[in-house]
Amino acid sequence: MAVTIKDIAKKVGVSPSTVSRVVNGNTLISKETRDKIFAAMKEMDYHPNSLARNLANGSTHTIGLVIDAQDDNTFSNAFFNRSVYAIETVLQQNGYNLLITNDREDKNCSPVEKLILEKRVDGVILPSSSVTQKLINLLQKNDFPFIILGEPEIEKDETSWVDVDNLLGGEMAAKHLLDQGYGSIAFILENQATIFARNRVQGYRKALDENGCKVHTDYIIDCKGNCEAAYGAVRELMSLQEKPDAVLCANNVIAYQVLRALRDSLISVPEDMAVMSFDNYPFAEYMDPPLSVVDVDTFRLGEQAATDLIKKIQNANYENKQTMIATELIFRESTKRKK
Numbered sequence: 001m002a003v004t005i006k007d008i009a010k011k012v013g014v015s016p017s018t019v020s021r022v023v024n025g026n027t028l029i030s031k032e033t034r035d036k037i038f039a040a041m042k043e044m045d046y047h048p049n050s051l052a053r054n055l056a057n058g059s060t061h062t063i064g065l066v067i068d069a070q071d072d073n074t075f076s077n078a079f080f081n082r083s084v085y086a087i088e089t090v091l092q093q094n095g096y097n098l099l100i101t102n103d104r105e106d107k108n109c110s111p112v113e114k115l116i117l118e119k120r121v122d123g124v125i126l127p128s129s130s131v132t133q134k135l136i137n138l139l140q141k142n143d144f145p146f147i148i149l150g151e152p153e154i155e156k157d158e159t160s161w162v163d164v165d166n167l168l169g170g171e172m173a174a175k176h177l178l179d180q181g182y183g184s185i186a187f188i189l190e191n192q193a194t195i196f197a198r199n200r201v202q203g204y205r206k207a208l209d210e211n212g213c214k215v216h217t218d219y220i221i222d223c224k225g226n227c228e229a230a231y232g233a234v235r236e237l238m239s240l241q242e243k244p245d246a247v248l249c250a251n252n253v254i255a256y257q258v259l260r261a262l263r264d265s266l267i268s269v270p271e272d273m274a275v276m277s278f279d280n281y282p283f284a285e286y287m288d289p290p291l292s293v294v295d296v297d298t299f300r301l302g303e304q305a306a307t308d309l310i311k312k313i314q315n316a317n318y319e320n321k322q323t324m325i326a327t328e329l330i331f332r333e334s335t336k337r338k339k
Helices: 005-012 016-023 031-043 050-057 078-093 111-117 133-141 166-179 195-210 227-238 252-264 298-314
Strands: 062-067 097-102 123-127 146-149 161-164 185-189 220-222 246-249 274-278 292-295 322-325 328-330
Touching (some): 005 016, 005 031, 062 078, 062 111, 078 298, 111 123, 161 166, 161 298, 166 185, 166 195, 166 246, 166 274, 185 195, 185 227, 220 227, 227 252, 246 252, 298 322
Parallel strands (some): 062 097, 123 146, 161 322, 185 220, 185 246, 246 274
């Protein structure tokens, strides 16, 4: 005879309703009780009928993660993968599955709109690059739970979102370089059109202004999505009459190209030029010399987004909130000027 919820409840010594709530992902039950119930389910080889459960409670126990269909490098992006791993970890701990879809336009109805209108998922996590006013209107009209991964360009105060404090990160990086004795700081960006890049530049400018340093327009270079262009950007900077003595890089790939260009130009790091990057992961510490970085905790980013979304799903009165994840400075050889 098949094992039932009542059998599990009897073994653990709780009510059937408590077992049911745990099976349905209710996090209000204590961890100790949940662990006992899951252990009993495993021991007795009990597998809930997910289809019947979903029909009964109107829940799919699935979260949709939308990816940017315009970015061909999404799945090769180590930082994106760290966030997805964190999202998946939190969802599994709370009894949810993850469904990944893209935001590619369709002449009838986009995949994201289908998820919402057909209620295939209980909520969605959206990258800020995929957020449009049309999509926000659709989500709000249907009272559909969602979280935005990254600060959005629109509806900032009317939506819930999680982002790294990029303004603080830019300020932190520039101030560190100034404190190490570097006075002319260039900034090579991957794509200045993104809001996180603009926030980083704003923080960089703020630190320079507050320390009485000139902000050179020629020192801010946009690679327009092509990180390999950073090699040529260094040559541009070295051709200026007033050259910088430090380069802040938007990511590790740009930093690699910068180090390569400086090495080919026989410019010593950090004696003649400092190099600093955002993002410690995956290989900043293995470069030559090891890079000082403003570390961006993308695992925490995904973890917070998933946690907030589950709260929104389980509590219809959960208010919108905006969360900034703090950055951390890691000091290494690439900015350690010998005095």
